[in-house]
Amino acid sequence: MRRxxxxxxxxxxxxxxxxxxxxxxxxxxxxxxxxxxxxxxLTGEAGIGKTSLLRAFCAGHGxxxxxxxxxxxxxxxxxxxxxxxxxxxxxxxxxxxxxxxxTPADVLEALAEELPRRGPALLVVEDLHWADEATLDVxxxxxxxxxxxxxxxxxxxxxxxxxxxxxxxxxxxxxxAADTLRLALAPLSAAAVTELAGDEAVDADALARRTGGNPFxxxxxxxxxxxxxxxxxxxxxxxxxxxxxxxxxRILDAVSIFPPRAELALLEECVPGYPDGVDExxxxxxxxxxxxxxxxxxxxxxxxxxxxxxxxxxxxxxRAALRALSRAVPPDPARLAYHAEGAxxxxxxxxxxxxxxxxxxxxxxxxxxxxxxxxxxxxxxxxTPERRAELHERRSYECYxxxxxxxxxxxxLEALAExxxxxxxxxxxxxxxxxxxxxxFLGENEAAERxxxxxxxxxEGEPPGPELAMAYSNMSxxxxxxxxxxxxIAWGERSIALSERLGExxxxxxxxxxxxxxxxxxxxxxxxxxxxRSLDLALRAGxxxxxxxxYTNLAAWMDETRQYALADAYLGRGIAYCRxxxxxxxxxxxxxxxxxxHLDQGRWDAAAEAATTVLRYPNPAAPSRIKxxxxxxxxxxxxxxPEAWEPLDEARRLAEGMAELQRLAPVxxxxxxxxWLAGExxxxxxxxxxxxxxxxxxxxxxxxxxxxxxxxxxxVREDPPGIEIAAPWALELAxxxxxxxxxxxxxxxxYEAALALTGADGEAPLRQSLAELERxxxxxxxxxxxxxLRRRHGVRGLAVGPRAATRANPGGLTVRELDVLxxxxxxxxNREIAARLYxxxxxxxxxxxxxxxxxxxxxRGQAAAEAARLGIAKR
Amino acid sequence: xxxxxxxxRSGWSSPEExxxxxxRSTRVGAQMPDDVRWIRSYVLDEGAGTVGTVCIYEAESxxxxxxxxxRADLPVDEIIPVADTVVVRPDPQPATA
Numbered sequence: 001m002r003r004x005x006x007x008x009x010x011x012x013x014x015x016x017x018x019x020x021x022x023x024x025x026x027x028x029x030x031x032x033x034x035x036x037x038x039x040x041x042l043t044g045e046a047g048i049g050k051t052s053l054l055r056a057f058c059a060g061h062g063x064x065x066x067x068x069x070x071x072x073x074x075x076x077x078x079x080x081x082x083x084x085x086x087x088x089x090x091x092x093x094x095x096x097x098x099x100x101x102x103t104p105a106d107v108l109e110a111l112a113e114e115l116p117r118r119g120p121a122l123l124v125v126e127d128l129h130w131a132d133e134a135t136l137d138v139x140x141x142x143x144x145x146x147x148x149x150x151x152x153x154x155x156x157x158x159x160x161x162x163x164x165x166x167x168x169x170x171x172x173x174x175x176x177a178a179d180t181l182r183l184a185l186a187p188l189s190a191a192a193v194t195e196l197a198g199d200e201a202v203d204a205d206a207l208a209r210r211t212g213g214n215p216f217x218x219x220x221x222x223x224x225x226x227x228x229x230x231x232x233x234x235x236x237x238x239x240x241x242x243x244x245x246x247x248x249x250r251i252l253d254a255v256s257i258f259p260p261r262a263e264l265a266l267l268e269e270c271v272p273g274y275p276d277g278v279d280e281x282x283x284x285x286x287x288x289x290x291x292x293x294x295x296x297x298x299x300x301x302x303x304x305x306x307x308x309x310x311x312x313x314x315x316x317x318x319r320a321a322l323r324a325l326s327r328a329v330p331p332d333p334a335r336l337a338y339h340a341e342g343a344x345x346x347x348x349x350x351x352x353x354x355x356x357x358x359x360x361x362x363x364x365x366x367x368x369x370x371x372x373x374x375x376x377x378x379x380x381x382x383x384t385p386e387r388r389a390e391l392h393e394r395r396s397y398e399c400y401x402x403x404x405x406x407x408x409x410x411x412x413l414e415a416l417a418e419x420x421x422x423x424x425x426x427x428x429x430x431x432x433x434x435x436x437x438x439x440x441f442l443g444e445n446e447a448a449e450r451x452x453x454x455x456x457x458x459x460e461g462e463p464p465g466p467e468l469a470m471a472y473s474n475m476s477x478x479x480x481x482x483x484x485x486x487x488x489i490a491w492g493e494r495s496i497a498l499s500e501r502l503g504e505x506x507x508x509x510x511x512x513x514x515x516x517x518x519x520x521x522x523x524x525x526x527x528x529x530x531x532x533r534s535l536d537l538a539l540r541a542g543x544x545x546x547x548x549x550x551y552t553n554l555a556a557w558m559d560e561t562r563q564y565a566l567a568d569a570y571l572g573r574g575i576a577y578c579r580x581x582x583x584x585x586x587x588x589x590x591x592x593x594x595x596x597x598h599l600d601q602g603r604w605d606a607a608a609e610a611a612t613t614v615l616r617y618p619n620p621a622a623p624s625r626i627k628x629x630x631x632x633x634x635x636x637x638x639x640x641x642p643e644a645w646e647p648l649d650e651a652r653r654l655a656e657g658m659a660e661l662q663r664l665a666p667v668x669x670x671x672x673x674x675x676w677l678a679g680e681x682x683x684x685x686x687x688x689x690x691x692x693x694x695x696x697x698x699x700x701x702x703x704x705x706x707x708x709x710x711x712x713x714x715x716v717r718e719d720p721p722g723i724e725i726a727a728p729w730a731l732e733l734a735x736x737x738x739x740x741x742x743x744x745x746x747x748x749x750x751y752e753a754a755l756a757l758t759g760a761d762g763e764a765p766l767r768q769s770l771a772e773l774e775r776x777x778x779x780x781x782x783x784x785x786x787x788x789l790r791r792r793h794g795v796r797g798l799a800v801g802p803r804a805a806t807r808a809n810p811g812g813l814t815v816r817e818l819d820v821l822x823x824x825x826x827x828x829x830n831r832e833i834a835a836r837l838y839x840x841x842x843x844x845x846x847x848x849x850x851x852x853x854x855x856x857x858x859x860r861g862q863a864a865a866e867a868a869r870l871g872i873a874k875r
Numbered sequence: 876x877x878x879x880x881x882x883x884r885s886g887w888s889s890p891e892e893x894x895x896x897x898x899r900s901t902r903v904g905a906q907m908p909d910d911v912r913w914i915r916s917y918v919l920d921e922g923a924g925t926v927g928t929v930c931i932y933e934a935e936s937x938x939x940x941x942x943x944x945x946r947a948d949l950p951v952d953e954i955i956p957v958a959d960t961v962v963v964r965p966d967p968q969p970a971t972a
Contacts, residue, residue: 169909177906184908605945608938632938641937642879642956816948843946846899850948 014056015192015215017049020183024057027181028064028152031120037146039175043159044185046300047216047233050156053185054124057154065116070126073259073299076356076372077132078334079365082125083107089291090114104137104364104582112149119150127299128168129161133402134365136171137582143175144579159184164616167367173616178840187213197222202229216298223285234304240286241305247277252286256305257317257342261295270320318342333359334368337375346379353379354391361398364582370398370407389418389427400438403585405621409438429458430467433474440478443622443657452478469498469507476514480521483661483698488518509538509546513553520557521698528554548578548586555590559597560662560702562726562747567597585621588614592627596666599631602750602776607631622654626663629654630670637674638751640780644674664691665703672710677780684714696721705729713758728752732759741765751776758785763793770798813854820847825864876912876933878957881940884919884927886950893918893926896949903947910939915966931957 014021020042027038042050058066067090069082078084080098087095087110097110115121125131125139142153162168188196193211194204196218210229211217220236221229230236241252254271255262268274278294281287286301287294296302309317322339325332326348333356340348357372373395380388396411416431436451452475459468472495480488492515499507512534519527535550537543551574558567571594578587592614598607611628629651636644648671655663668691675683688707695704705725709732711718720733728747731740737759744753750772757769766789773782789795813821816837823833830848834841852858855866887893897916904913912933919927934940937954944951 172909180906182905182908605942608941612936612938632936636937639937639941641941641954643937816945840946843903843948846948 013196014049014052015195016188017053017056017185020053020185021057021060023181023183024152024154025060028061028120028122031150031152035119035150037142037149037151037153037179039143039146039180040152040154041172041175041180041182042154042156042185043182045160045214046158047214047298048185048187049215050185051126051298052215054126054154054156058122058124061122065114065121066124067111067114067122068124068126070260071128071130071132071135073127073130073303074334074338076334076338076368076375077130077135078332079132079134079360079363079368080104080107080138081132082135083111083138086123104134104141107134107138108141108145112145115149115151120152121150122152122154124154124156126156128155128157129166131168132360132365133167133367134360134363136167137364140171140174143171146176146179170616173613178842188215188218189213193218200225216300220301233300237301237304238308240284244284244286245277245280247273248280248284248286249277251277251281252305253309253313254317255281255287255294255296256302256309257314257321257339259302259306260299261290261293263293265292266321266324267294269324270317314342315344319345322348334372337372341375346382349379350376350383354394357394357398366398366401370395370402370404373398373411385418385422386424389415389424392418393431396434396438401585403617403621405438405441409435409442412438425458426462426465426467429455429462429471432458433467433471436474436478440481440658441621441623443654445478445482445658445660449478464498464502466499466502466504466507469495469502469504470510472498473507473511473514476511476518480514480518481660481662483521483700485518485522488521489515492518505537505541506543506546509534509541509543509550512537513546513550516550517553517557520553521700527557531557544577544581544583545586548574548581548583548590551577552586552590552593555593556662559593559600562600562702562749564597564601564748567593571597585624588617589621589624592624592631595628595631599634600752601748604635604777608635611635622658623663626651626654626658627666630666633674634670637670637677638776638778638781640783648674661691661694661698661700661703665695665700665707668692669703669706669710672707672714676710676714677784679784681714684710685716692721696723699723701726702729705733708733713755728756732756735759737761738765751778751781754778754785755781758788763789763795766793813851817847817851817854820844821851821863821867824848824851824860825867876935878914878960879932879934879937879940880955880957881930881932881944882927882952882955883930883950884952885921885925886928887926889924890918890926893928896947899947900943900949903943907939907943910935911943 024040027040031038042053044050054068058068067086069084069086072078072081084098087098092114094110094114098107111123123142125135128135128139131139139155142149146153157168188208190205190208190213193208193213196215197204197207200222202222206229207218207221210231211221211233214233217233217236220233220240224230224236224239230239241249244252250271250273251267254267258266264275264278267278281294282289285297288297296305306314318339322336322343322345325336325339333352336352337349337356340352353372353376357369357376360366360372361369373391377388377391377395380391383391392411392415396408396415399405399408399411412431412434416428416435419428419431432451432455436448436455439445439451440448452471455471456475459471462468472491476488476491476495479491492511495511496508496515499505499511512530516527516530516534519530521527531550531554535547535554538547538550551570555567555570555574558564558570571590574590575587575594578584578590591610595607595610595614598604598610608631611631614624614628615632617624629647633644633648633651636642636647648667651667652671655667668688671687672684675681675687688711692704692707692711695707701724704721704723706729708721708725709729712733725733728740728743731737731743737756738761740756740759741753744750744756754769754772754776757765766785770782770785770789773785786798789798819837820833823836828836830841830844834844837844848860851863852860855863857863857866887896900913904911914931914933916928916930919929921927932940934943940954941951943949
């Protein structure tokens with residue numbers, strides 16, 4: 001029977017979405033044309049019509065191989081849920097490969113094999129704001145391999161859910177910007193709402209206002225057809241449900257506990273009187289069929305009904321679901337754990353949550369694994385202390401892997417207490433060693449040292465085993481980080497001897513790493529060899545974290561001693577290795593070092609980019625944040641940008657907690673420079689007193705030199721530090737700014753060279769310094785040098801500011817255009833220039849057009865010739 | 876996001892050049908909506924045909940503003956954070972040339 005008014009069940013009219021459909025069509029055509037993948041991000045609030053749009057788009061391209069899946073709206077989503085869904089629909093190899101539960105990389109490979117060779121194909125993953133970690137990993141890998149896949153990837157998510165530290169935000173930041181298109185769905189206009197209302201007797205304007213133009217809300221209100229307009233979308237949904245017959249309502253209630261959809265076979269087992277009411281739910285459009293299952297039209301409706309279930313009814317339903325699902329072959333542990341918890345069935349939670357956790361961990365969904373362990377631990381009172389300790393340890397490890405350090409520490413402390421209660425001394429000692437490590441990550445160095453000692457005290461009373469070898473190595477690491485090289489080497493050698501005797505390669509690699517880093521600090525060239533040996537062993541044994549750490553220690557050392565070519569090479573290899581092996585926390589840490597390397601070598605935009613990437617991560621360990629915070633603070637201070645002190649204050653807080661020279665020194669020199677730039681010379685001494693003393697005590701030629709030079713520049717008159725100082729700093733301290741500048745130039749540090757010139761005699765070096773600082777975009781620093789020129793040499797009428805460099809240039813080219821021109825003159829193509837300058841190809845294209853226009857020449861070749869004629873060259 | 880004023884003095888030698896820049900700015904901005912949001916701009920008549928702008932942006936950080944400017948090839952003279960907004964009257968209708 002045809003009812004009056006619009007029927008939401010059949011209503012698939014898509015209003016005001018032509019532009020987005022057109023953009024999707026174009027993107028698909030581009031994939032078809034180029035054979036290269038494209039990515040579309042589809043965003044908008046819940047109920048705005050993302051799914052409807054995608055349904056219409058897919059329906060319009062029935063000839064294209066299409067894979068569609070959605071993420072789970074569960075608090076602990078099932079790992080790889082969208083891929084399990086699309087594989088279920090596709091069947092065949094993909095389904096069988098996914099069922100075997102491999103890694104995200106395997107999923108992508110299996111998917112790639114299913115794609116038609118010449119393309120294009122369509123992959124739609126919906127509701128990514130709910131994605132589990134393994135799904136996000138697949139998306140990240142997809143982004144990297146997009147070039148080689150003839151695939152249009154459409155990802156939809158509710159942008160209002162994706163707050164700044166949401167895991168999805170980070171994945172989105174990693175996607176290739178050039179191949180990514182963003183489509184945002186806006187609310188419907190009043191006119192469109194009127195059209196949807198049709199001849200329904202409603203005030204369309206009031207409806208548009210009340211619903212904010214949200215299409216799902218609009219159709220729910222229209223379908224509810226109450227006397228009064230419901231105030232919220234939830235009220236509209238419940239109003240509709242209230243008018244269903246009792247059997248239909250029973251079905252609806254049952255479906256609400258099965259996100260995202262309920263198989264009919266399950267409903268048959270869980271709902272008395274089934275199938276009564278199913279047809280009514282479908283006919284009224286409250287539910288819609290999905291294969292052999294039914295689902296709500298929208299998660300908003302499911303959630304409204306689930307929240308409205310009386311507690312006892314909900315428990316009864318979850319119990320029935322649990323019974324029915326435990327008979328499934330193979331059982332789905334994540335689903336069972338969810339229903340077990342809903343059913344209040346303690347035993348079932350303890351049975352299924354740990355299994356679900358292990359499975360999630362095996363797939364790389366460590367966040368979900370940690371949540372499943374937490375779920376089990378909420379019910380763990382009756383377990384044996386041994387089992388409880390084991391669950392705490394596993395949860396701690398999963399939290400550690402996902403950078404949830406406070407949670408990791410709490411769980412490890414629980415395990416420690418259990419071990420102590422039952423007198424398991426080996427396990428207790430090992431737990432102390434873990435607590436030591438975690439406290440170090442949290443920036444609590446003193447506590448970390450205490451725990452390291454507690455581990456040794458316990459373990460040295462037991463027969464020597466891997467726990468003791470690891471405790472030695474942990475102590476070695478802490479001493480190395482405290483720059484106590486001799487102790488770092490001594491503890492490390494004890495660990496090496498024991499682990500070699502025990503055949504414990506992993507501990508050996510760890511200890512070699514600490515010894516190598518200690519040797520480097522003491523100036524022993526053997527250090528690099530030892531670190532290389534550790535790296536080599538780790539790579540061969542597939543010890544990913546240890547390999548990452550060896551890369552980091554090698555790169556950090558090269559960076560600290562200003563050997564940038566080596567530092568960049570190790571960082572490049574290390575970051576690529578971490579990317580390929582998904583060792584995220586080390587990738588973040590090394591990216592922080594990369595930021596500093598870029599900064600030192602005058603690549604400021606790249607430095608800002610790398611530092612921002614690190615700082616975007618929600619809760620990285622303290623050591624990962626300090627360096628990028630210092631880089632950002634330094635850039636802002638030099639450029640004269642606002643908000644320089646926020647990052648520098650946070651960096652100081654973190655560094656003081658860790659009290660390690662390698663954290664304190666970069667913060668102190670940066671703060672000294674920022675004071676100097678602000679004209680607060682009198683504060684430089686206070687910013688550097690304590691750290692200079694630490695640097696001298698640690699015999700560190702680079703940190704001590706840099707600190708001493710800032711004090712000199714700020715007018716502090718004192719004796720030089722009584723230790724050997726690295727050459728460029730020593731030259732400036734000795735009053736030879738010109739030689740210092742040459743040394744910096746040779747090392748590849750343009751900013752340091754420019755600043756060193758301020759310590760040279762005469763007007764010319766200052767002018768050279770000024771030009772160089774303006775080229776770098778160091779507006780604030782340039783202003784300081786201009787003031788010196790005025791004060792020391794009476795120079796007047798200096799044009800200072802970012803436009804000054806442009807005005808001084810005969811071609812009227814901007815600084816950026818000069819960069820492009822230089823590379824263009826060297827014969828590089830746009831793509832190569834883009835890569836070199838960290839720009840998009842399109843932007844380089846714009847620069848080249850601007851250069852040709854300003855130089856009034858038609859070709860690139862003539863631009864090079866004209867540049868030579870005008871004498872336009874960099875510096 | 877925070878609110879910032881960005882000064883771009885004498886950035887362009889003609890209104891047409893500025894128009895192209897505005898187009899690039901919009902295009903680049905659409906690809907980084909989590910980093911910057913262009914709110915509005917006042918175009919400055921700087922004499923002899925050159926124009927500059929005072930731009931109001933929401934942004935995650937000064938670096939985000941510079942990244943956007945770099946990609947869209949816009950000059951940045953100064954970035955100033957906005958402490959407070961006092962709107963007395965809405966902007967008058969843009970004058971037509």
